Amino acid sequence: MPEVTSPLAENYAAVLDRLARAAQQAGRRADDILLLAVTKKFSAARIAEAYELGMRHFGENYVQEFEGKAPALAHLAGAQFHLIGHLQSNKTRKAAELFHTIQTVDSAKLAQRLDAVGRPLGVFVEVKLSNEDAKSGVAPEGLSAVADAVRASQHLRLRGLMTMPPWTENAEESRPYFARLRTLAEREGLRELSMGMSNDFAVAIQEGATMVRIGTALFGKRPQPSA
C-alpha cells in the first residue's frame, strides 16, 4: 500500500530534519529551538492542517488578515499565535486581543500602548541591524530603552530579541546579523532569539537562534495578492 502523505507533511518532516541536523552540528539540542510556522497569506484551513501535523506556534504578519482567520482557529487547543509583522499603534488593542506574543515591539511607546490593553503578552523587541529604509525595528542604540519599558510594564513579559536581516540567497550573508543579535541579547540578559527563515535558518541555529520563523519551506510559495 502506498504511504499516504501530504506535501505539507513531507515539508514538515524535511524542515524538522534540517533543524535537528543544524542543532546537532552546532552542539545544541533540537528541543531548545522552537519552530514558528509562518502562515501569512495562507488560509485558516492550512493552519488547521499544520496543527493536525503537530505544529503549535504560528507567525502572522498582518493584524487585519489574522483577525479574519482567528475565529476559525479558536478551537485549536494550545496553539500560540505570534505577530511578526510591523504593528501600527492604532492596531495595538486588536493585536493584544488576537495574539499571545508580539515579536515586533520597537519603541517604548508601543510597549506602553500594548501594556495599557491589560492582557498578558509575551514580547520580543525587534532590532534593526541593517540600513534598509523599509525595515522596522529599533536601532541597537535604542534597544535598552525599549527593553526597560517592557520590563517596567504590568502585563508584558520580555522574552528576547527578534531580527530580520536583508533578504539574501546566500545564508552566510545573514550570519553577522545573527551574531550581532546574540551579542545584544547577552548584553541585555535575554535568552530568546527569534531569527532565521526558510533560506538561512541553519545558520541562525549555529548562531544561537531559539526560534526560527519558517514559511516557504513548509507551505511553499505564498499566494500572490490578486490584482
Ligand SMILES: *Cc1c(COP(=O)(O)O)cnc(C)c1O
Ligand atoms: C514571511 C516572514 C518569515 C518567513 O519567511 P520564509 O522565507 O517564507 O520562511 C519570517 N519572518 C518574518 C518576519 C516574515 O515576515
